[in-house]
Amino acid sequence: MEIIVKDTVDEASAIVAEILLRQVEEKPDCALGLPTGATPLGVYARLIEDFRNGCGCYNRAHAFNLDEYLGIPGTDTASYAFYMRENLFRHIDFMQRNIHIPDGSAADASAEATRYETQIAARGGIDLMFLGLGRNAHIGFNEPGSPHDTRTRRVALTASTMEANARYFAPGSRQPTHAITMGIGTILESRRIVVLATGIEKASAVAASLAGPITDAVPGSALARHAHTTIVLDRDAAHELDRILALEIDA
Numbered sequence: 001m002e003i004i005v006k007d008t009v010d011e012a013s014a015i016v017a018e019i020l021l022r023q024v025e026e027k028p029d030c031a032l033g034l035p036t037g038a039t040p041l042g043v044y045a046r047l048i049e050d051f052r053n054g055c056g057c058y059n060r061a062h063a064f065n066l067d068e069y070l071g072i073p074g075t076d077t078a079s080y081a082f083y084m085r086e087n088l089f090r091h092i093d094f095m096q097r098n099i100h101i102p103d104g105s106a107a108d109a110s111a112e113a114t115r116y117e118t119q120i121a122a123r124g125g126i127d128l129m130f131l132g133l134g135r136n137a138h139i140g141f142n143e144p145g146s147p148h149d150t151r152t153r154r155v156a157l158t159a160s161t162m163e164a165n166a167r168y169f170a171p172g173s174r175q176p177t178h179a180i181t182m183g184i185g186t187i188l189e190s191r192r193i194v195v196l197a198t199g200i201e202k203a204s205a206v207a208a209s210l211a212g213p214i215t216d217a218v219p220g221s222a223l224a225r226h227a228h229t230t231i232v233l234d235r236d237a238a239h240e241l242d243r244i245l246a247l248e249i250d251a
């Protein structure tokens with residue numbers, strides 16, 4: 001596992017944007033796994049800026065989103081489909097037919113999850129999976145306790161995740177309690193994984209994921225099971241990791 005620590009969020013985002021850009025240059029018809037949330041916004045902004053400057057061509061690439069809320073349609077401004085359209089897809093040249101996001105309004109969530117897995121397999125799997133990390137160390141919406149061999153499925157969100165994401169819902173609107181997420185097993189089958197975590201509120205999740213035991217209680221610890229993972233952090237997110245590694249070196 002490669003760990004890169006940069007001084008600022010901007011510098012960390014630039015590294016991840018560079019990795020994504022290199023992936024589409026090396027394999028123009030690659031399959032990218034993409035997250036939503038606050039963390040990737042700086043990366044997506046850079047990819048858009050690069051694209052406007054003539055760098056990056058996505059018209060043969062496929063995008064597979066990590067997850068989507070259940071019970072809201074893709075037109076809802078709180079949906080991840082809406083987020084992806086606004087923050088990335090409508091600014092670059094992804095083909096609509098190559099954009100894959102679980103359908104949050106599917107009547108049968110299990111059938112939709114199976115369909116999504118089949119779609120990923122039909123593309124030959126994911127070449128580069130970009131992930132954020134939850135404050136409780138979740139990856140995708142695989143909450144603590146998720147076995148590391150799980151597949152795409154319907155999951156219940158924990159109270160802490162709902163609280164962290166409440167800011168994205170208008171006051172008075174109903175916040176989804178469930179989602180469809182790629183499983184940890186699905187994620188680990190990607191050829192390469194790049195994780196971006198920034199901010200002091202991620203420091204303990206980073207330390208538990210990277211310096212603790214591999215356990216279902218810490219979804220991020222599953223990353224150690226993967227042969228080609230790059231973790232990109234800013235100083236704040238690396239704060240507790242630095243302390244643990246310093247203790248280990250001193251010991």
Ligand code: F6R
Nearest residue numbers: 035036037038039132133134140
């Ligand atoms: C988003 C996702 C989540 C987020 C995580 C961090 O598609 O699957 O695992 O990556 O909750 O969210 P932010 O970046 O908002 O802190």
